[in-house]
Amino acid sequence: MQKFQKFQGLLVALLLATTPIQVLAHGDVTPHPIDTSTLKPLGDEWIEPNPYRGDATAIAVGALGYMHNCAGCHGLNAVSGGIAPDLLLLGKECLDLASKVKQAACMKESDHFFKEVTLRGKKNGEGRSIMPAYDAVFKQEAVWAVKAYIDSRSLEEKAKNPN
Template sequence: MINSKIRFVTALALAASATAVYSHGDVAPQEVDTEGLKELPKDEWLSENPYRGNKEAIEIGASAYNQNCARCHGLEAMSGGIAPDLRELTKFDDEYFVNKVRNGVQRNGMTYMPGFEDVMGQEAIWAIRSYIDKRHYEYKDKDLAELYEQAE
């Protein structure tokens, strides 16, 4: 009787863990439609967000974030502890952000985050950064009007 209970509990635990693994859906990086955004140089990556405060970029970035980042960094950029809370990034972290997203994060031979440069162009990555800027303003209770004033 005890063996059958142990087998049942073990089977239940395995089924639950398999569900958790597949609950994130397709983990392959998704392309981002950046139509409508100002085109950026193809041969030179910018070190500052050219779309900061741009409402269209923020909207595109929100969708791209949900498709590519939320499974690890959390819905609405609110980390559950697995990956850094991106709402903590300030405008001074642009170069850090773009380098991590382009190249990924590896430590001790393990990939913690894949590089996205081959899947997303500069426009898409900066659009995601624009969305994260907005989430930072909301998280810190800053006036969003100040963010939108920074748009070119």
């Protein structure tokens, strides 16, 4: 019995270790909607920069949305495994700037870039989709919640490695 339990534990560990790869291998990258009902509604007119930046509830909602939609390619906790670009670099570039004014302008630009890529997705040189478009399932509440989460991760990383 004990032996069996050990074996089961091993199986679970193996499954966990291979899950992100399987997600990719099976091509299950269907965009999943995010429940943003706990967040302040933003309306249909796009607001830039991200109005949710620093909002704890939005960060939590965005973290879940990120897990379900982006982590398979961009990595758990937004730490890239090398399959897709490191999204933490977007915020790092801004946080490395000395002046707060420049940082804010940089963040606004990064918000815009992030929104455009997320809504449209990405195609490779041959026109094959390499990142799905999220415009059919993400309203701006969802886009900004995920960005708020990624920015909060960039801040955490910056706090760990100030230079």
